[in-house]
Amino acid sequence: MKRLEGKRVLFIGGITNIGAAGVEAIIREGARVAVADINEETGRESVKPYGDAARFFPLDVTREDDVAAFVAAAAEWLGGIDGLCQNAGYLRAGPVDTFAAHEWDMVYAVNVRAQFFGVKYAVPHMKRAGKGSIVNMSSLAGKHGGPGRAAYSSAKAAVIGMGNSLASELAPFNIRVNTLCPGWIDTPFNRPAIDFIGGDGAVEDMVKATVPMGRQGTPQEVAPVYVYLLSDESSYVTSQALIIDGGSYS
Numbered sequence: 001m002k003r004l005e006g007k008r009v010l011f012i013g014g015i016t017n018i019g020a021a022g023v024e025a026i027i028r029e030g031a032r033v034a035v036a037d038i039n040e041e042t043g044r045e046s047v048k049p050y051g052d053a054a055r056f057f058p059l060d061v062t063r064e065d066d067v068a069a070f071v072a073a074a075a076e077w078l079g080g081i082d083g084l085c086q087n088a089g090y091l092r093a094g095p096v097d098t099f100a101a102h103e104w105d106m107v108y109a110v111n112v113r114a115q116f117f118g119v120k121y122a123v124p125h126m127k128r129a130g131k132g133s134i135v136n137m138s139s140l141a142g143k144h145g146g147p148g149r150a151a152y153s154s155a156k157a158a159v160i161g162m163g164n165s166l167a168s169e170l171a172p173f174n175i176r177v178n179t180l181c182p183g184w185i186d187t188p189f190n191r192p193a194i195d196f197i198g199g200d201g202a203v204e205d206m207v208k209a210t211v212p213m214g215r216q217g218t219p220q221e222v223a224p225v226y227v228y229l230l231s232d233e234s235s236y237v238t239s240q241a242l243i244i245d246g247g248s249y250s
Helices: 017-028 040-053 064-078 101-129 150-173 188-197 200-210 219-230
Strands: 008-012 032-037 054-058 083-086 132-137 175-182 241-244
Touching (some): 017 188, 017 219, 032 064, 040 054, 054 064, 083 101, 175 219, 219 241
Parallel strands (some): 008 032, 032 054
16 A cells, blocks of 8 residues: 555645655555646646646745645645645845845845744644644755855744744644755755856865765655655654754754
């Protein structure tokens, strides 16, 4: 039997990078997935290989009404909600003394406030079902900041704090909340941080010096954690910030 057979999952930010790998892994294990993202054209193409197991919903996560509408439509299509994965992200890097306030606000809007919206509207469905698993995306940056990433690191730290509080609040309803904290994963998403550090060569040197495994990870090395946290195998796992970083944080 597949590990997620019959599970009904919402996956926000699921068409590229870690999100795309997560969606693929979840569907492979038997779940049906409502995939949401702001890029409508790419999103609709991304779910075609999955047939009836996936449906795409365009979504701007910074708009509360849009998130509410997405959750309602996805729950109707799925017949309920068992899992919520939130992977939408926004990264900007730069010196704190020249960092634009509107960029700071957008980092928080996408990485923190949007995850609050997703939980706010998905939780009532999970309460009615008597169970649920929420997997929010933070980053190793939320545990250990770096130059030029004050906005991103503090936002990701907020996601960890939010997850811990939600896990305590929702445990009586059999709803678990966990947070993923990937380290250096080789995706285009990291380009702003890479450029600030000094380019690809500088990042590779830094990774070799600070990551015991000596390399960046891949989205496919993060995706199985989604499967575990959504499955009944993790029924006693909640309020965790799971670090996936090749051993660099200890």
